[in-house]
Every structure is written in C-alpha cells, then in structure tokens.
Amino acid sequence: MTPSIANSDTDAPVSRAAAVASRLVELGARYDAAPVFPIESMRCLASAGLHRDFASPASGGIAFADTSTKYRTLMDVLRIVGRADLSLGRLYEGHVNALALFEWFASPEQAARLQRDLEAGAFYGVWATEPLPGVRIEARDGGERVLKGSKSFASGAGGLAWAIVTAQPAQGPRQLVIAPADDAERADVSQWRVRGMRATSSGLYDLTGLRIDDIDLLGLPGDYDRDPRFTTGAWRFVAVQLGGIEALLIETRLAMSEVARGDPLQRAKFAECVAATRTAYLWVRECAARAARDDADGPAFARMTRGIVERAGLDVMELAARIVGTRSAMDGQRIDKITRDLSLYLRQAGPDYARDQAALAWLDHDAWGDEDRLW
Numbered sequence: 227m228t229p230s231i232a233n234s235d236t237d238a239p240v241s242r243a244a245a246v247a248s249r250l251v252e253l254g255a256r257y258d259a260a261p262v263f264p265i266e267s268m269r270c271l272a273s274a275g276l277h278r279d280f281a282s283p284a285s286g287g288i289a290f291a292d293t294s295t296k297y298r299t300l301m302d303v304l305r306i307v308g309r310a311d312l313s314l315g316r317l318y319e320g321h322v323n324a325l326a327l328f329e330w331f332a333s334p335e336q337a338a339r340l341q342r343d344l345e346a347g348a349f350y351g352v353w354a355t356e357p358l359p360g361v362r363i364e365a366r367d368g369g370e371r372v373l374k375g376s377k378s379f380a381s382g383a384g385g386l387a388w389a390i391v392t393a394q395p396a397q398g399p400r401q402l403v404i405a406p407a408d409d410a411e412r413a414d415v416s417q418w419r420v421r422g423m424r425a426t427s428s429g430l431y432d433l434t435g436l437r438i439d440d441i442d443l444l445g446l447p448g449d450y451d452r453d454p455r456f457t458t459g460a461w462r463f464v465a466v467q468l469g470g471i472e473a474l475l476i477e478t479r480l481a482m483s484e485v486a487r488g489d490p491l492q493r494a495k496f497a498e499c500v501a502a503t504r505t506a507y508l509w510v511r512e513c514a515a516r517a518a519r520d521d522a523d524g525p526a527f528a529r530m531t532r533g534i535v536e537r538a539g540l541d542v543m544e545l546a547a548r549i550v551g552t553r554s555a556m557d558g559q560r561i562d563k564i565t566r567d568l569s570l571y572l573r574q575a576g577p578d579y580a581r582d583q584a585a586l587a588w589l590d591h592d593a594w595g596d597e598d599r600l601w
C-alpha cells in the first residue's frame with residue numbers, strides 16, 4: 227500500500243491523489259505487463275479531478291493562495307503519482323506542463339478552449355524532442371499554414387487528446403503549437419520496446435499536413451525557451467522521479483527480512499537509502515520553491531537537482547537490490563518494476579552538460595544567498 231503524504235484536510239488535491247494511489251499501483255502493474263496507453267489510469271486521475279486542479283482559474287483550475295502553495299501541492303501530487311506508477315507520472319507531468327504553458331501564454335479564447343477540453347476529461351502532452359530535420363511550420367498558397375515533420379519520445383502518442391508541440395517557423399525561434407495527439411494512424415510506438423516506462427507509449431508521431439489556425443498558436447515564437455521558467459521546469463519531472471525513489475524506499479523497508487533488520491551492515495545500507503532519498507527530497511523542494519518565485523538561480527538549481535536525483539535513484543536501486551536480494555529482480559515484484567522504470571526515466575537529455583552549467587553558475591556567484599553575512 228502507498229502511504230498517504232497528505233498533511234492537512236484542506237490540501238484537497240493531495241488527499242484525492244492519495245485516495246486513488248493504491249488503484250493506480252494496481253493498474254500500473256497491469257499496464258507494465260501488457261503495455262498500452264494507460265487509459266484506465268488516466269481516467270482514474272481525471273475522475274479524482276487531478277487533471278484540472280493545476281490549470282489556471284480561467285481554465286477551471288483551483289485558485290491557489292499563491293504560486294508557492296500551488297507548487298508545494300503539485301510537488302506532493304507528482305510524488306504520489308510517481309510513487310504509484312512512474313509511467314503514469316510521466317504522462318501526468320506532461321499534462322501539468324501543458325497546463326502551465328496555457329497559464330503563461332494562452333489568450334482568453336485558448337483558456338476557454340482548455341476549460342472545455344478538461345471538462346471532457348482530456349489530457350495533454352508536451353512534445354519537444356524530434357528527429358532531424360525537426361518539425362517545421364510551412365506556409366501554403368492562400369495563407370494556409372501546415373506542420374511538417376515528426377516528434378520522437380512523444381509520450382502518449384495516439385492516446386492523449388492533445389499535445390503542445392514545438393515547431394520551427396520559416397524564421398526566428400521555435401513556436402508552440404496545439405495539435406491533436408489522438409490519431410492512431412500518425413502514431414508509431416512499434417519501436418517503444420523498453421525495459422521500463424512501457425505504458426508511456428513514447429513513440430513517434432507524424433504531424434505532417436496538420437493545418438494550423440491562429441487559435442492553435444500558443445504564445446509567441448521564443449516563449450517556450452524563455453528562462454528561468456524553461457530550465458527550472460525540470461523540477462516537475464524530478465518530483466515524479468523522486469516519487470519513484472520514495473516508492474523503492476518503502477518497498478525495501480517492507481521487503482527487508484528480520485535477519486537483515488538484525489544485521490548492522492544491512493541497516494547501514496538502509497540508512498544510505500534513507501539519506502539519498504531524503505537528500506533528493508530536499509533538493510526537489512528547494513527547486514520547486516525557486517520555480518514558484520521565478521528565481522534567477524532556478525535554472526542552476528534545476529540542473530544540479532537533476533544530477534542529485536539521478537545519483538539518489540541509482541544508489542537506492544543498487545542498495546535495494548543488495549538489501550532484498552534476488553526477490554528484487556522477480557517478475558511481479560514492485561521493486562523490479564520501479565527499478566526498471568527508474569533506470570530509463572533517469573536518462574534525460576545532456577546530464578553532464580546540466581551539472582556543468584550549474585557549476586559554471588555557482589562558480590560565478592553563491593546561490594544559497596547571503597554568503598557574505600554567513601561569515
């Protein structure tokens with residue numbers, strides 16, 4: 227069972243997420259065994275209202291007191307969903323990323339469009355990764371615009387209702403475009419034969435020929451890549467990954483035999499698991515707090531946090547296997563599924579580059595504040 231991390235009755239999304247967590251665990255195991263887009267898990271999130279909570283109030287979301295409260299709540303919901311099923315966590319994180327992009331860039335008409343979609347239980351993704359030459363916006367005779375090209379690693383390809391995709395106009399920086407994502411003919415998930423994260427269905431999606439109207443253009447060219455929001459936005463996926471690491475810690479505690487509990491060497495390994503997991507938690511929490519206030523150092527924090535969470539995940543995976551033994555690798559065991567999922571999900575783009583950029587930022591100045599006053 228996944229324990230609740232709801233702290234207060236007023237924390238409605240967290241309580242609702244905790245209430246559906248054990249069902250998501252059950253469904254997650256099924257979708258891992260027979261991988262398809264996890265429609266029942268998505269419906270479970272939607273019936274708990276979690277697909278709408280973090281939209282802007284203009285699109286029917288909760289009017290949180292402030293962004294800090296919103297992000298703190300979202301962090302816990304991402305952890306809970308990630309604890310239950312990392313594939314679902316990836317899909318849900320893409321959806322809340324899309325909600326944020328709408329909040330920042332949508333016109334009133336687009337905000338209303340999102341509200342209608344959410345009322346219908348629709349989920350969004352954000353697809354930026356692409357094989358060369360990438361997705362372009364092409365002008366046709368008569369002023370018509372169409373997309374040309376494909377996305378890769380497109381989580382939920384053919385299963386989500388909509389995706390916000392990046393596309394290259396003839397000139398200038400890339401533009402966000404709202405595109406239908408549910409056309410099975412355009413999706414190719416045949417190559418998504420993976421050790422973990424199977425139910426994300428992260429395949430290719432061909433956007434060629436899709437017509438774009440003004441209502442489909444979200445924000446202005448260059449908006450998506452604007453920092454600090456773009457880079458600091460990594461806080462959301464590390465929160466999901468953290469949930470997976472926490473789940474591994476929980477399962478390790480449950481699976482640890484009496485003999486192992488009585489042995490100081492095994493207990494030392496468990497202590498390392500706790501330290502790694504909670505260290506990751508503290509970094510993710512700090513990162514979310516920085517994101518909430520659009521902190522100029524948010525990008526450095528997010529880049530460093532990616533590496534911290536990656537290291538914690540790798541350590542806890544190894545320690546869990548050494549504490550629990552062969553059972554950790556057996557089909558149907560939660561530890562096996564979480565380890566397979568995490569081992570893939572931790573592979574995010576340019577990991578060494580990310581840490582190096584954080585190092586460069588912090589060689590230039592202190593990011594924890596008041597360095598002078600501390601001495």
Ligand SMILES: Cc1cc2nc3c(=O)[nH]c(=O)nc-3n(C[C@H](O)[C@H](O)[C@H](O)COP(=O)(O)OP(=O)(O)OC[C@H]3O[C@@H](n4cnc5c(N)ncnc54)[C@H](O)[C@@H]3O)c2cc1C
Nearest residue numbers: 352353354355379380381423428570571573574575576579
């Ligand atoms: C489960 C899953 C779901 C995903 N869903 C989506 C999605 O919905 N939308 C989306 O847009 N993307 C998605 N992605 C893609 C993701 O955002 C990354 O693009 C992807 O994980 C990077 O994969 P890669 O390891 O092949 O990266 P690459 O960037 O190709 O890196 C491979 C390796 O090359 C080296 N390397 C890379 N860049 C550099 C560099 N600049 N300098 C030096 N060395 C370098 C590193 O050693 C790195 O580990 C998903 C990925 C996964 C795993």
